[in-house]
Amino acid sequence: MTTTLTRLRMATQKSGRLAEASERLLKDAGIKIRSSKGQLTARATNFPLDLMLVRDDDIPTLVGDGVCDLGIVGQNVLEEYRLDPANEDVDVLCRLGFGGCSLRFAAPADEAFELANLEGTRIATSYPLLTRKFLEDNGIQAEVVTMHGAVELAPRLGIADYVCDLVSTGQTLEANGLKPVHTILESESVLIRTRADIGSEKSDRADALTTRIDGVIATAE
Ligand code: PRT
Ligand code: ZN
Numbered sequence: 001m002t003t004t005l006t007r008l009r010m011a012t013q014k015s016g017r018l019a020e021a022s023e024r025l026l027k028d029a030g031i032k033i034r035s036s037k038g039q040l041t042a043r044a045t046n047f048p049l050d051l052m053l054v055r056d057d058d059i060p061t062l063v064g065d066g067v068c069d070l071g072i073v074g075q076n077v078l079e080e081y082r083l084d085p086a087n088e089d090v091d092v093l094c095r096l097g098f099g100g101c102s103l104r105f106a107a108p109a110d111e112a113f114e115l116a117n118l119e120g121t122r123i124a125t126s127y128p129l130l131t132r133k134f135l136e137d138n139g140i141q142a143e144v145v146t147m148h149g150a151v152e153l154a155p156r157l158g159i160a161d162y163v164c165d166l167v168s169t170g171q172t173l174e175a176n177g178l179k180p181v182h183t184i185l186e187s188e189s190v191l192i193r194t195r196a197d198i199g200s201e202k203s204d205r206a207d208a209l210t211t212r213i214d215g216v217i218a219t220a221e
Contacts, residue, residue: 006201007048008209011062011071014040014053018189021098022072026051029212048205059192064088066196069206074099075187076127076166083129090192093210097220099189101168103127106178108155113181118142121161124154131164134184152176 012022026033031049035042042051052068060081063071065088081087105123107113115138122143125131131144145160152172154160166187167173167180191213193206 009068011052011059011068013056018099028216063090063194066194071192080127093191096189101166102183103185104167104180105182106163106173107181109179123162124151124160125164
């Protein structure tokens with residue numbers, strides 16, 4: 001029987017695009033998870049591991065602060081977190097091969113777009129730090145409007161001229177009269193690990209779990 005203190009804690013998305021694939025990855029790594037509906041934690045029955053089932057946005061903070069030892073999160077969420085200097089950085093252990101998408105600027109479908117068109121405009125996004133960094137790196141002055149959802153609606157609502165949002169099939173943009181024009185980040189899910197000192201026992205367990213996950217990824221490639 002392992003004590004609570006030495007059981008590993010991994011933060012994974014409770015529900016959403018990464019939840020099922022994260023669960024499947026652990027299953028493929030031989031980890032049996034006992035979960036019951038509505039619970040915010042789940043316990044592995046054959047490995048000293050507990051899952052914290054949270055919103056994806058909270059995963060980098062939980063791991064950065066050492067509340068959780070490991071986490072599964074999209075690079076888009078991670079890189080936005082990393083751009084805030086107040087946040088504790090984490091180590092990226094491996095790419096997981098699911099949750100692929102790209103963070104892209106989108107313009108009205110009928111516009112002959114070039115980057116210079118962004119100058120002096122308003123851009124709606126859920127990724128204000130990544131968007132601002134891109135604009136700064138490219139010497140573009142524009143106003144960034146932060147929205148937490150329905151970003152694609154912003155031009156139609158007159159809130160913004162352009163959007164910078166995640167795209168996978170492009171259907172959402174198209175349905176809103178927009179087209180992807182410039183990619184600022186290619187993203188997939190990654191396994192992250194805290195830089196906090198977790199002690200040698202937990203550290204060995206984290207290494208063992210990572211090796212198993214690496215094995216699953218290598219087989220899938
Ligand atoms: O509740 P919680 O905060 O945990 O979930 P969430 O609603 O913030 O995130 P969720 O579950 O939608 O996405 C989780 C992660 O999946 C993201 O952080 C990305 O790493 C990854 N991912 C992959 C995507 C997409 N593809 C994606 N297409 N996340 C969001 N989208 C959205 C996008 O924002 C846009 O609204 O899907 C729409 C576009 O899709 P297409 O196919 O029409 O282009
Ligand atoms: Zn989220």
